Amino acid sequence: MEVVKNLDIKRYMGKWYEIASFPSFFQPKKGENTSAFYTLNEDGTVHVLNVTFVNGKKDSIEGTAYKADPKSDEAKLKVKFYVPPFLPIIPVTGDYWVLYIDEDYQYVLVGGPTKKYLWAETYG
Template sequence: MATNKKVIEVVKNLDLQKYMGRWYEIASFPSFFEPKDSVNTRATYTLNEDGKTVHVLNETWSGGKRVSIEGSAYKADPSSVEAKLKVKFYVPPFLPIIPVVGDYWVLFIDDDYQYVLVGEPRKKFLWILCRQTRLDEDVYNQLLQKATDEGYDVKKLHKTPQAEPPPEGEGPKDTKGVWWIKSIFGK
């Protein structure tokens, strides 16, 4: 029996070394684990000494304070050439005891590793990331088309406000994890 359920295409042979560094969130599907008033959202990836796992630092600013969570990423299937990664975070950030694992699939990346489209198999999350705080509108529209072709509802994408220049350093930190508690209740 034929099924018309399209398999999501992902990047093959992702160069992890080139992928490392800072990425600015250009747009994403809103999620419960990110404050609703998030601005200047970014991710910084650092390859660990083993050359296979990645340290992940996700940061955003909410109410003028920096909130962040750290985790790790690794290939879902080490023998596969597909860019299907797993990311693991421990929550809540202020008392990291519960591991939460999610999918991080690289759907498209340009040859120079300057912008990327990231999704996951259930199509509940989608991110457009860029090395700069701004992305050319034509490129953005091409990424929207790619996401649409893969079955994502791009109408749910929200552009992430990014300051120019982006904030440097860490800034005032939300040490109480209030944003995380609020996010559970959809605030």
């Protein structure tokens, strides 16, 4: 599967709104107004805050994203979350591959090597 090359990580930072996705076991089934907020850390990693609302109640999780291979120009990242969020003791790591991004950095498709997960997002 092809991924974006030479992703401008600084341009990617900010709030992205989910507009479509494949259902996944780790996201609430009835989540609405789902968004992801990315902030660049001083060490080059990315702070990730995922937020969704279930029955009007806010649900969120924080994590860290980093390049899977620091020497590669491909936008293949790993993202690590700690669960449960209120007692971060168990690290869970997943793939975060930027499969497509438009030249204005307004729309993105994110997935991974298994093709089980796919998110379409718009920049907010």
